[in-house]
Amino acid sequence: MIAQPYLLFLGDAPDPLAAKVAQGIKDWNPAVAAGQLRLPGCKADMKLTDMTIDEAVAAGVKTLVIGVANRGGLISDTWKAVLKEALEKGMDIASGLHNLLRDEPELVAAAKAHGRELHDVRIPTVKYPIASGVKRKGKRCLAVGTDCSVGKMYTALAMEKEMAKRSIPCTFRATGQTGILITGGGVPLDAVIADFMAGSIEWLTPDAADDHWDLIEGQGSLFHASYSGVTLALIHGGQPDALVVCHEPTREHMRGLPDYQVPSIGAVSDLALTMAKMVNAGAKVVGISINTAAMSDEEAADYLKAVEAEYGLPTCDPFRTGVGPIVDAMMA
């Protein structure tokens, strides 16, 4: 687990979108974000207290989290100076960058000299077991998608927020870099060795109280030629009681696969349920989550209504409408 609270490092973000990770932490786990550190020219702003490293240390910050994508795939000297200062003054560093902190000799040396941790959350640090398939206690909900990047993490986080508000015991379970940085822990599933994928999800969602829900972040799609195996491992490792199908209606083809049509919500729902029932006979699809960001208010409302009518399942946009009806259906 990554020590909290965090200082969100926004670097010299060229635009707000580059600071997607920081935005995720700010939106979904604001309590851990003690402040932000921006370099000259930074175009992102989380509306947190701006802090120097010294101020962050004084405020009790434990970890500097790199909340921004780096330009050109390099950790620049400007960044390195700040990161080294953070290590020297007693903070750990956490990063989801493709360029690993551990591949930077200066940072490795500084971390070692000062007894600090470098968390590269893209790389698994746990020796996961082979999945046993044994039924576990507690309940699990998994977000499955028609495609990659259709809102599976957002949906699971929105459900956690809604359920917490209702005092239903629940835990968001991160399976990707951003989710791991938001919560402080999880499984970077796309980097797990094939044989241990399902086992890593069993490890992530262990036995729990009968009324506790794990809300598992989905990855990929059963229909995505590049990543479908990852998705199936999530279903079989997660043993979900409840599935929520996530969809983005304006996409013209599968992400990264120009020759592939996005499947229908119904096709994904049927296939995911078939797969889930192999490991949990009681699995159900409890709702549909749509990312309507590209639609007007009216288009979005019409679309949600039409999908709800077609499938007879509560259909929400977690951002526009909230996921209350999906949680209602899941708890019913």
Added chain:
Amino acid sequence: MIAQPYLLFLGDAPDPLAAKVAQGIKDWNPAVAAGQLRLPGCKADMKLTDMTIDEAVAAGVKTLVIGVANRGGLISDTWKAVLKEALEKGMDIASGLHNLLRDEPELVAAAKAHGRELHDVRIPTVKYPIASGVKRKGKRCLAVGTDCSVGKMYTALAMEKEMAKRSIPCTFRATGQTGILITGGGVPLDAVIADFMAGSIEWLTPDAADDHWDLIEGQGSLFHASYSGVTLALIHGGQPDALVVCHEPTREHMRGLPDYQVPSIGAVSDLALTMAKMVNAGAKVVGISINTAAMSDEEAADYLKAVEAEYGLPTCDPFRTGVGPIVDAMMA
């Protein structure tokens, strides 16, 4: 690729079963097996010429292949003496053991000193791409199973043999350790990083002549809670034109999963076809391959006949009856 021909190292095999890898090479690629090396007490015999390291060198052997499982998960000092001699005298070593050659400092030093290669075929050495899903030229057949270890490798190898006999251009594509040692190359799929699984199979089965068949070794089962993701990556990366369903009829539960029933041949056939059609609309199930080793001749004949009648597909035991009718159906 592993340099050929091979000297098959049988070590001090406690019984013939321990030399399964050597047996696979002897059965399926005898031309590469120049001889065998047995230590005192060895209970396995491939009926190959017994050779010392010097004799093997004189016979032109390029690689000593460890064809036997090691006892207790240790590479013993007795073994090491032979392996070091092989390196010193100019041979590479190939191994599918869990204990890696590269983790043995003496072997690493000897290989380095003499410019030889240590092939740990359990570990990928290629940086595989993310799968593109782009349709490739040539034809592909994939063995899928109701469970693990039901005869998928054996079936694909038997088909290769049968097709070679008929002068049909074809290549067996190994996806597991034994298959890789038999052919000299392949993808150790169970050890590939999740994101690159399907891509590794695209890499393994590239564009080929229109009439060429890749015969892809299957892994796991879509119904196996521990390994299903690996199987789906094989289907989506392999883009099979033809599927052969493999089954072992006497198994009481899924391998390693006492709580899970083995699915029916029909269920596997339907689901594998659904998955294959996502990436290859023309995919077909062309036959059923049964491992009847645990049955009497009469039981086996009755069983094959009954399955063939139930599914209307050529049904063979690759060992007892050969796979001729499956190849007929595939080529029709």
